[in-house]
Amino acid sequence: MDLATILSILDATIRLSTPLLLAALAGLYSERAGIFDIGLEGKMLAAAFAAGAVAAITGSAWLGLLAGMVVSLGTTLIQGLASITLKGNQLIAGVAINMLAAGMTTFLGQTWFGQGGRTPALSGDGRFSPVTLPFAEQLAGIPILGPIYAELISGHYIIVYVAFAMVAVTAFVVYRTRFGLRMRAVGENPKAVDTAGISVVAMRYKAIIITGLLTGIAGAYFSIAQGSGFGSNMTAGKGYIALAALIFAKWKPVPVMFTCLLFGFLDALQIRLQSAQIMGIEVPVQAIQALPYVLTVILLAGFIGKAVGPKAGGVPYTKER
Amino acid sequence: MSARRPLPRWADVALLPALNLLLAFLVSGTVVLMVGENPLHAIQVIIYGAFGYGDGFGYTLYYATNFIFTGLAVAVAAHAGLFNIGGDGQAYVAGLGAIVVALALDQTHWLIAMPAAMLAAAAVGGFWAFIPGYLQAKRGSHVVITTIMFNFIAAALMVYMVNRVLKPVTTMAPESETIDVAGRVPQLRQFFSFFGYSPVNLSIVIAVLALIFVYVLIWRTKFGYAVRVLGANPTASRYAGISNSRMIMVTMTISGALAGMVAINEVMGVQNRLVLDFVAGAGFVGIAVALMGRNHPIGILLAALLFGALYQGGQELQFVIPGITREMIVVIQALVILFTGAMEGLFRPSLERAFMLYRPEHKAEAISRETADSES
Numbered sequence: 001m002d003l004a005t006i007l008s009i010l011d012a013t014i015r016l017s018t019p020l021l022l023a024a025l026a027g028l029y030s031e032r033a034g035i036f037d038i039g040l041e042g043k044m045l046a047a048a049f050a051a052g053a054v055a056a057i058t059g060s061a062w063l064g065l066l067a068g069m070v071v072s073l074g075t076t077l078i079q080g081l082a083s084i085t086l087k088g089n090q091l092i093a094g095v096a097i098n099m100l101a102a103g104m105t106t107f108l109g110q111t112w113f114g115q116g117g118r119t120p121a122l123s124g125d126g127r128f129s130p131v132t133l134p135f136a137e138q139l140a141g142i143p144i145l146g147p148i149y150a151e152l153i154s155g156h157y158i159i160v161y162v163a164f165a166m167v168a169v170t171a172f173v174v175y176r177t178r179f180g181l182r183m184r185a186v187g188e189n190p191k192a193v194d195t196a197g198i199s200v201v202a203m204r205y206k207a208i209i210i211t212g213l214l215t216g217i218a219g220a221y222f223s224i225a226q227g228s229g230f231g232s233n234m235t236a237g238k239g240y241i242a243l244a245a246l247i248f249a250k251w252k253p254v255p256v257m258f259t260c261l262l263f264g265f266l267d268a269l270q271i272r273l274q275s276a277q278i279m280g281i282e283v284p285v286q287a288i289q290a291l292p293y294v295l296t297v298i299l300l301a302g303f304i305g306k307a308v309g310p311k312a313g314g315v316p317y318t319k320e321r
Numbered sequence: 322m323s324a325r326r327p328l329p330r331w332a333d334v335a336l337l338p339a340l341n342l343l344l345a346f347l348v349s350g351t352v353v354l355m356v357g358e359n360p361l362h363a364i365q366v367i368i369y370g371a372f373g374y375g376d377g378f379g380y381t382l383y384y385a386t387n388f389i390f391t392g393l394a395v396a397v398a399a400h401a402g403l404f405n406i407g408g409d410g411q412a413y414v415a416g417l418g419a420i421v422v423a424l425a426l427d428q429t430h431w432l433i434a435m436p437a438a439m440l441a442a443a444a445v446g447g448f449w450a451f452i453p454g455y456l457q458a459k460r461g462s463h464v465v466i467t468t469i470m471f472n473f474i475a476a477a478l479m480v481y482m483v484n485r486v487l488k489p490v491t492t493m494a495p496e497s498e499t500i501d502v503a504g505r506v507p508q509l510r511q512f513f514s515f516f517g518y519s520p521v522n523l524s525i526v527i528a529v530l531a532l533i534f535v536y537v538l539i540w541r542t543k544f545g546y547a548v549r550v551l552g553a554n555p556t557a558s559r560y561a562g563i564s565n566s567r568m569i570m571v572t573m574t575i576s577g578a579l580a581g582m583v584a585i586n587e588v589m590g591v592q593n594r595l596v597l598d599f600v601a602g603a604g605f606v607g608i609a610v611a612l613m614g615r616n617h618p619i620g621i622l623l624a625a626l627l628f629g630a631l632y633q634g635g636q637e638l639q640f641v642i643p644g645i646t647r648e649m650i651v652v653i654q655a656l657v658i659l660f661t662g663a664m665e666g667l668f669r670p671s672l673e674r675a676f677m678l679y680r681p682e683h684k685a686e687a688i689s690r691e692t693a694d695s696e697s
Contacts, residue, residue, distance in 0.1 A: 103651030300462035
């Protein structure tokens with residue numbers, strides 16, 4: 001394998017990791033606050049559709065992004081209403097959101113645009129275009145480092161840089177701010193937080209609002225950055241991979257980034273490996289596709305370390321009267 | 322848990338789900354209205370399409386057969402306090418067991434092939450649910466997350482199996498060999514011409530037997546009692562000398578085996594071969610069915626029929642009203658899950674208040690029970 005091939009696989013890794021990273025970080029806020037979120041997939045899908053539809057109508061990627069975030073936030077608040085205010089089962093709420101998004105996006109897509117659930121193809125300003133970092137072209141000539149800077153680091157969509165910046169932001173927010181401390185406390189021991197006079201319900205809503213905004217960006221990435229328009233079920237289970245990544249990283253921001261890069265790499269490899277052979281043995285593509293899920297199951301079972309989530313996760317908090 | 326004022330039983334099992342269902346339909350109706358179609362006309366089309374003629378009714382029953390199996394699968398697990406979200410994957414891999422046995426025995430007779438294939442499907446589906454059960458019981462991993470992961474692993478496995486192992490060299494399409502006529506589960510239309518060309522087959526009898534089996538199992542056996550104790554209070558069940566981990570594993574296996582029966586209906590009764598994605602989300606419909614049916618066989622039967630009707634009516638809908646697509650049914654299904662499952666508490670407080678107003682003599686009792694609850 002030469003440098004160009006390696007670079008192109010790594011480049012694809014970054015592109016494919018981005019939505020996973022945003023969604024996994026989104027899930028981190030929710031789950032650290034004690035709300036299990038299996039609705040990441042649905043929120044991303046809803047956001048992808050909203051972003052694609054609005055960008056197609058207005059011709060502006062930024063308005064599309066905004067619409068994606070708003071719709072994702074709305075979806076999150078429905079889920080929050082069910083699982084925080086009404087104290088319903090968080091998992092069932094997540095299942096409902098995923099299904100609602102899958103049905104609504106295809107239904108509305110078909111009804112509004114009549115193209116089999118797709119939104120019209122985006123071009124020009126309707127889509128984010130790659131950002132060329134300063135001096136990328138001038139430095140491209142330098143051996144090894146030049147191509148790495150020009151191909152791998154430069155030339156991605158703005159959302160990609162936002163996603164990686166969010167890792168640092170999240171690490172800071174979760175571990176270095178009062179909000180982060182309280183959020184983690186709500187996920188571990190809501191009673192103690194309540195006793196300290198902080199509203200558990202308000203804290204959890206604040207956390208899932210961040211979740212909603214981040215899944216909004218992640219969803220928009222699918223339709224108005226990576227793709228040119230929304231296609232039916234275009235997130236294709238990435239929300240579940242993000243969930244797997246979050247568990248795999250044990251709900252910590254920086255490990256989340258590395259896990260997402262790993263899962264993104266597997267995805268890139270899988271696309272590359274279609275009917276290719278490694279050392280004379282043909283590796284079924286399906287085996288690589290299933291690897292993130294298998295790894296998560298093995299990790300959860302404690303065979304490679306132990307993944308222990310926030311203690312109060314999944315349990316609605318009821319104030320004592 | 323919060324203090325719960327008691328509702329009369331009929332209100333709890335019938336009125337509340339009915340109200341939630343009504344709300345789901347109202348919201349769906351609003352969506353239909355939003356896209357500029359008439360919801361009343363849509364309902365009319367759905368009802369006619371699902372019940373109005375033999376073919377349509379046959380399709381309704383065919384869909385309902387799948388939903389009974391997956392609904393029961395979710396319900397059995399739910400009685401033990403487990404949320405089996407992996408019915409889709411379990412039904413899917415069960416297809417492997419069904420097809421291997423069916424192809425091996427398809428020269429004999431369906432009376433031999435069907436029971437054998439059922440056992441194989443149950444074994445494979447049960448195994449696919451046993452692993453998450455084992456991992457929860459022995460290693461403490463959350464069964465919900467594991468079953469989600471297993472859905473995806475099942476999908477990858479099946480693509481591999483169908484494309485690389487089961488596909489005959491002569492065909493291009495990703496599907497297994499076709500089962501010989503002798504090995505197929507008979508269609509009901511062979512006995513009643515009323516059903517026209519619809520694919521409803523003898524599997525529906527198995528579905529009804531499964532409903533009875535689950536009723537007896539859960540409410541009439543020692544095992545079922547242990548399941549319900551585990552679901553209601555795992556600590557109590559442990560102190561009662563029940564092995565919780567064993568119960569979790571056995572219950573999940575039964576749950577997966579029930580989901581696996583979908584493969585009989587689809588592989589042996591309808592498709593006559595193994596195709597990709599034959600489960601088509603029935604495992605997820607099962608969640609809605611079990612929630613609506615309050616995990617009771619009678620409720621599940623009714624809810625499965627309702628969803629069968631919605632599916633068949635939905636097919637009809639897209640032909641009659643071009644503005645509405647099949648996905649409307651997925652939306653309705655999602656809303657049912659949302660309102661009867663996650664937002665179950667939406668009407669409960671007001672309903673409880675309403676009942677207290679109408680029955681003042683129960684008011685004192687209700688209040689005393691509430692205070693007792695919150696003190697404990």
